[in-house]
Amino acid sequence: MKTDEPVGPDAANHSVPPTFTFGEPLLTCTELVIGYNDNAMLPPINMVIRRGQFVAVVGRNGSGKSTWFKTLLGMIDPVSGTITRGHPEMRSAYVPQTSGIDSLLPLRARELTAWGRLRNWSFLWPFARKADRDAVEVALETAGAKAIANRPYRELSEGQKQRTLLARLIATEADMVLLDEPTAAMDAVAERETMQRLCVLARQRGLGVVVVCHDLEVAAEHADVLLFVDRETSAFVVGDARTVFCHPAFRRQYGDEYCHRAPEGPHRGSDAR
């Protein structure tokens, strides 16, 4: 199994233990051009997402983040290039925003978590198997959502909703998980807690985690790799906080403030090529 070099201490990112090594490649983008109707939005993308790696995608609205995200999810075809999965049976999961689950939907946290057990054609078996029911209970327990399992999802606080969605994520037993602004409706404390939980999940379960995030400081604090996308300047920058925040395309959009505050540190975590 190919691994990265051991990660050194980095003030910009204290979520990675010094001895942690990223695992096998889960997803490899090779000369990947994203866009709609054969119109490229960004330059060709080359990068690898590995087991245990936490990738935060940042950029302004309309920058191409969602298009890249949807391309990774297989919802839209790339204009050109390839996305290679680490192995054919690789499992992916998607976590919507807490507000992405319709507030009218009369779902309990346990039912929502149980959806995580459905994969491909497994719904043809009309009842949940015992193994699935057990996995749901373990997932609820692990995510700290056991106490709220029978409560309607819509009545939960943002933090509790996020715990429920994390339980579903655990229940999927996915190798790679993609989260679309998971902290969009949260206060600062809940946001930090959620990001920390995601870091722990990435490390302990060897998940590849890709998060679309608008809070640049939180992204820099937790992610192993930042990915800045900007359609206006045709930029796709991958690297640590300093590399990204000090890139001219980033500074053009967000100013110099983030670059000045970005800590010095070795570049690590990314396989941008």
Place this chain on the structure above:
Amino acid sequence: MLAEPSQWQQFVDGFELFRDPLLCALLAGGVLGFLSVYVVLRRMVFVSAAVAQSAGLGVALAFYMGIHLGFEVEPVIGATALALLATLLLMMDPTRLRLTRESLLGLAYALSGGAAVLVGDRIAQESHDIQGILFGTAVLVTPEQLRTVAIASILVMVIHLWWYRGITFASFDRIGALVQGLPVRLLDGVLMVSIGVMVGVCARALGALPVFAFSTLSAIAALMLDLRLPWTFFVATLAGIVSGVGGYMFAYFFDFPVGGSQTVVAAMLVGLAMGARALIQLVQRAR
């Protein structure tokens, strides 16, 4: 002098006459009630209205073809075909035409309604049937209509109960289901075709108005009670059955039109559910 038998006695004595329409109302109400949970939670209430309206146009066209073109088409075939066509059109991505879903719905509803009136004008001898399909005339249901509704109901319920987990996941968290490898297009297609077929065959037998009521108000009543999702489906099915059968009985005993009565009973169930919810909240607060 013999006393006139009570209305109930008359109903019991003539039950054979009422059996088929009651069975039809039970099946249509139940299955459309079940489907109504998807219709309401997926914000497709007006899809149901537009599809029902299209079914009306389908019946009108079937009569028109028989009378003016000498080409016999069963009205139920016309209703189902047009209902399915409307469903498939409404499944299309409207943004490709730079339209919103609401615009497309408005177009489908207005076009099929207007066209039904125009076609109806040219088949005056069958105008009663057109009125019937638009506003409901479930007084008499032919054995063929009952058979069609029964077959469609059984098929739809079997597939929906069997695929319940997949259809609910794909319906309420499309992207999640897609990423987890579920055949979302197929599941979506099954749902939409189920709605199209049931609305088509039931609109021919009962009329568009009660069909619209069963396929929307049943879920609204069930959702008021804030139950778990499977129970919501169960209560919506029950509400559809009560609206269909209860509405028919109400029409019989109080001498009202059947379609209108079924619709009003469905609306009354929503009122009842609202009252029950208020009561539950009151009790919860008191605790």
